[in-house]
Amino acid sequence: MSSIPSPIPVLSPLRMQRHPRAVVVLTVALLFAGGGLMMHAESQIQVLGLLAAFLVMFAIADRTPLGQDISAICGDYSGFANGVAFVCALGLIVVFRGEHYTLLMLATVALFSTACIALNLQLAFAGIANFAGAAFFVLGSYTAAVMTAYAGIPHLLILVVSGIVTGAIGVILLLPVLRTRGHYAALVTIAFGLLLRSLLEVNDTLGGPQGMKIKGFSILGLDFNRVSSIGPWDVSFYLPYAVLSICIFAVAFTLIRRIERSWIGIALDAVRSDETAASVFGLSIARWKVVAFLIGNAVIGVAGAVYGMMNGFVTPNGSGLGDSLLMLSIIVLGGLGNFWGAVVAAMVILVIPEKLQAIQEFRLLIFALLVLAILLFRPSGILPRPIRDLSRFIGRPGAGA
């Protein structure tokens, strides 16, 4: 922490430390307000202005002592910060309750962030390169499409089954290459993504290139697509989807964060960083890789199922290698292993091309170049994953058992 008194009295380090929770609330609320404005913005100038503001904020957080203090406080109170973020996200939904497009963007960002957190579990923690993220996502949508065709299956069960299907297919793919090390998982997942895409395009029972229609989500007799008002307010029918997406994001976030913080996370770190050493310590490399891959793909499948139900249709288009690479770009830009970084990057990668029509056509090229620059010059990403700090468990009297 810097000991130089800050010229700004409100933000002096001393005050910040006295009211850390207030600092966290203000920071998170500011970020979400910016994100909400970005999703809502209509003119290109507004979007560019917000992007510039975001870059300035990032530079402050990264380079100035004040920003570093704020980041450190948010890191210390991460659980509290996550709770505040959840409330802020719900707050955004309330604010934009009638705006179809903004809510659709919000839900899309939430669902893709969910998928990217799952990819983080696979790539950043377990070290398995999954180059078929978008394919598993679309597979989740197709599973939902096939199952909603039968009335009478509870839709919550459909989400679960979508997760099971994508998880199981992922494991079937991974098992044969577990005996090897290196790039074979990458090869097999790329081949699977392309296989799925060409299969979906030529298979008539699954709708071919036109894809399939999907019925909207309904739970306990509440059909999400028919929602038009809550109490006195007129709301968009995307509102329940946005709430559902954010809840799914929250569940996935909590689950994978718990995994990271538990001994499973430590085992995954060991397996990733040195397979030989990990196996010497009795860790089963294959088991942990399968576990991470299974959970990751299941989460991606669930997110894909909700996304499909929200849009009402699914086509093979989103399942290509380019889309999977876009998902990986999100987690590389956000910093491998950094969940909130992935959310910010998902905002940037999903929302900006929608808003700036000029770059829509060039988005793959631009993001590919951006990822190359990051890999070369800042390999840990824009927001690196914090180093696991176990020092509070050791060296303290009575802490060890």
Add this chain to the structure above:
Amino acid sequence: MDVGILAQQLFNGLMLGVIYAMIAVGFSLFFGVLDVIKFSHGDVVTVGAFSSLGAVGLAGGLVALPPVLALASGIAAAVTIGALAGVIIGRVLVLPLRHAPGVNVLLATLMAGTVLREAIRLGVPNGGNPKPFPALLPGGVIKAGSFSVGVDSVMILAAGLLLVLGTHLLITRTRFGLAIRAVAQDGEVARLSGIDFQTVVLGTFALGSALAAFAGCMLGLYYREINFNMGVLLGIIGFASAVVGGLGSMLGPIIGGFLFAGVQTLVVVALPVSSAYKDVIAFAAIIILIAIFPTGLIAERRSERV
């Protein structure tokens, strides 16, 4: 089945095999010298095909060239630009990331491939659609019973086989090949013996990429049509062939390439309904073959420093 059709399919299989082998050799060479997988290799094939198309079009637009000279300019452009692309990717991306985690190299080269692909799609006029490739080789058909094959196809096949053989001789018989093998065996000792590591590595990238670019040129001449994303499938098949044959060896990827082409042709012949499912079968074959031969027919060297 008719012998003529069988021979026809055999010829198709050989053609595919030689193209796959030319791509797979590159993967094996890069893996040999640097222990990296360069996933942008498939898109170098596309770069080669489009460079030769561009050169032929450009030269033809300025002066009316006889087909032989047009072909020569096309091949020269493909090989030069392909080799250059390989060297640039090697120098700018692969060498600096050599000590980074393997996943980073993988991602970086995949992204480099995306950059090449998108640059072609956006940079070439109407680049999103398939492009016709001019017929530059002499026409004429060789017939034997019900078997018929174009003279141009035979020439393409012969050129490919000669190039693969030439690369093999280059690796096994020349000083440069010796240097490549030395670096592949142990980079540090090779450096101690006075071999310029970077030159050899970049030379290897140039060699492998030139082969791939030539393969792209051959594909254009054979199928008369090229496409900005044809490199994705070819890159993956090339890599899978190299893995199945044995990464790091010279003969392995050639065998792997022909094996792949054999499987693909066989399935197309055996299952007549499957023409729409051709790509599906190719990808399924990749996954199944990798599952069966994860370390290759000719196994990798298994020395590992801990």
